[in-house]
Amino acid sequence: MKRFEGKVAIVTGGGGGIGSAISRRLAQEGALVVVSDMNGEAAGVVAADIEAVGGVAVAFAADISQKDACFRLVENAVALKGRVDVLINNAGINRRGNLLSLTDDDWHVSFTVNLDSMFHLCRAVIPHMIAAGGGAIVNTASQWGLYPAPNHIAYNTTKAAVAAFTQNLARDYAPDKIRVNAVCPGEIHTPMLEAGVKRSGRTIADLDKLVPFGRIGKPEEVAALVAFLASDEAAFMCGSLVEITGAQAVA
Template identity: 45%
Template sequence: MSRDFTGKSVLVTGATSGIGSAIARLFAERGAAVLLTGRNARAGLELRQAIVGDGGRAEFEAADVTVPGAAEALLAAAARHFGRIDVLVNNAGILHRGDITQCSDDQWAATLEINVTSVFRMSRAAVRAMIPEGGGAIVNIASDWGLVGATGALAYGVSKGAVVQLTRSMALDHARQGIRVNAVCPGDTDTSMLESAIPGLDHAARLAALGEAIPMGRVATPQEVARVVCFAASEEASFMTGAMLAVDGGNSAG
């Protein structure tokens, strides 16, 4: 089966919650050995145990991907646990809301460090590991706000636009080395990141209000995003590289 990842190893950053957790679980369900990483060790170990309890294969390495050297250490851990790396999913990210007058220097720097520089470092380490193995796949989690303008989230939108361009450049640079690089661009998704979207509303009311602005009339589930990530990493997408896959209910079509 082309979406069967048996015998493949996958590294997922920001795997301890939200979209990252859903991605890790789905890869494991489809047979991959998954290296989970994130800063929340308790959540990471609990996710590893849940995957193993369901018959999957997973390991957890606590790491802050903004720290220089963390990328190389994680790729070394993947080799130690699984022998090689076949798929990298760059999912770790943060969101600070505010326009340019409300964005502090610290918020700007932190957003670019986590959302862009960590993707660069992780991808560089992964490409160096994948070339001797004859190829691999990288899937970057960008955003529909990397495809269209956004209001009230300047630093986030800029960072995700940079991820889009990083994806395109890497795809062109490494296509002949058998490395496919694509980006999945979620819209509003039912994760903790949405809690700051409309302060003062409870969870259900917030989802309903956000859904009103989306052509399909609702926000995404993390599992819906995860399925597209698995597709992009699979052999079903074997001739696809440099693509931006919007999973946003039609938001970026307008």
């Protein structure tokens, strides 16, 4: 399938576990992918891998906790072909802690990276999408934003806010044919999850047992969902929060 032929897509956190899978998937389906990450080297590796198998990708280092960097990212993407059709707001961080154990910095940086970045990136990209007659935005929320896991109050609250932000944006810009949706993944095997597992002293096998499906998810499985939501096949999906959890969310 080539659902993104001729389209330009930005993926934030494109050097990470889920973001690299999304970047590869969109490129396989014909998109010119702007693989963006604070870790410019990781973004470069993903872009080079995409090009090595015949795709088209550009790496762009950007720390999206900075408003200026968000606007620069979008302007650089627009400069490639005069348009941005798809924005995947995927980058995120997970600071562990409850109300009393978190630092002020943990709280603020969680909001800056997980939520404020989406505010700035969407403000930068939406005027271009309106001018082009539409577009698609997919935000990465989390199962924990809907059903909080213990000891992650900052992360969970930012992801609940991402869900609300998604619904508000969808409501406001649906008349402009901009579809905004969010994915709410459960446990997905990525570097972020590995770091969490290490901190908690658990193993991947322990997590597998918590999922009714019998295993945690793969980045490629989230990428397939994101690609669907970003594609014209999801033409009437706007304002949806789609869970992808192997039934853990309903366990």
